[in-house]
Amino acid sequence: MTAGVPDDRDRLGAPIGVDGSLQRSASDVVDGAWDALRGVYDPELYLDVVSLGLVYDVRVEGGGLVVEMTMTTPGCPASQVLPEMARVAITDAVDGAVEVDVRVVWEPPWSPAMIDEDAAQALGFRAR
Secondary structure: OOOOOOOOEOOOOOEEOOOOOEOOOHHHHHHHHHHHHOOOEOOOOOOEOOOOOOEEEEEEEOOEEEEEEOOOOOOOOOOOHHHHHHHHHHHHHOOOOOOEEEEEOOOOOOOHHHOOHHHHHHOOOOOO
16 A cells, blocks of 8 residues: 555455445455454463354344354353454454444353364364
């Protein structure tokens, strides 16, 4: 980007229209949200929420983005901060172009089997 000349792409790589609106598909927004969530780390386990299997769904709904995620346990100390961290990460990644609604769900219940292989090994679980 040249000083004073706006870039013609947003941070997710989607073209920006002449009127400043984002010109990206729903799948690009969802993919960008997943990428942003890979940068949200559980403050106790020091692994990202996607690798831990805490994110169940990311979808476009009603003009906004809905994220369904869970916690490792209902009494998880990070249950207040992780959903907000997820919302902020996605909002920043899309430059506030869409509303982000992060919903904590408890079905299906989370289990260590939902952790990806690399994260499981980092936590000392045996390879599957």
